[in-house]
Amino acid sequence: MDFFKYQGTGNDFILIDDRAKTFPAADQAFIERLCHRRFGIGADGLILLQNDPDYDFRMVYFNADGAEGSMCGNGGRCIVRFAHDLGLFDSETRFVAVDGEHLAMVSDERISLKMSNVSGIDDRQGLTYLNTGSPHVVCFVDDLESFDVVAEGRAIRYSEPFRPGGTNVNFAQVTDANTMFVRTYERGVEDETYSCGTGVTAVALVAHQQLGMSAPVFIRTIGGNLQVSFNQQAESSFDSIHLIGPANRVFAGTITV
């Protein structure tokens, strides 16, 4: 079975062309092993590209723990680059994922992915929570470089307000009038990732609502730079949300296990 490794600002994924629908998608232990950084290929997640009668393709996402996940923004940008590399479309595409329809545009350097609309930014026991296709908490901190993202993120991820499903946790620091530095603890990876697309999208919307930042918000992550544009419909409702940044193939290989 052939696989392709892609990364989007350091969030890395195993991509499988599963248009024949032969991949063992129900085998959580197998997917977890493929994502394992020592016993497998190593990745934050695994993504299947499947046929769909109404779209250019269907995206099925699995977290590194092998369980099928919610929407993955960086994975969405990577599967768009993968589909373009496969010759499935020229410059614009329309695909379907767990949270519905997505449009995307490809340029040489960047992928612009239209995210699902967001309605509602909640306060859960003093923590800011919203869903951008995946659930996210957003916390503003002062010295993010030295912040213990894993310990602090894990504590929130498993805390009572977010049971039973948990949440991803983003820590953000203002670096200038329209730029944030963001680090993310990711549910289902159960570690800090180099970036999280639905996470930086959540941070951008909260930065607009609470700090007055205007679209597009520029986000620096450990893995690279992203941009989030959006339209605010009402107090905490947003549409025309686009996650913009690079996504590239790293290598290809064959699964023999």
Ligand SMILES: N[C@@H](CCC[C@H](N)C(=O)O)C(=O)O
């Ligand atoms: N890295 C992804 C988020 C993937 C899903 C997340 N781990 C979850 O389980 O909610 C992204 O780029 O959005």
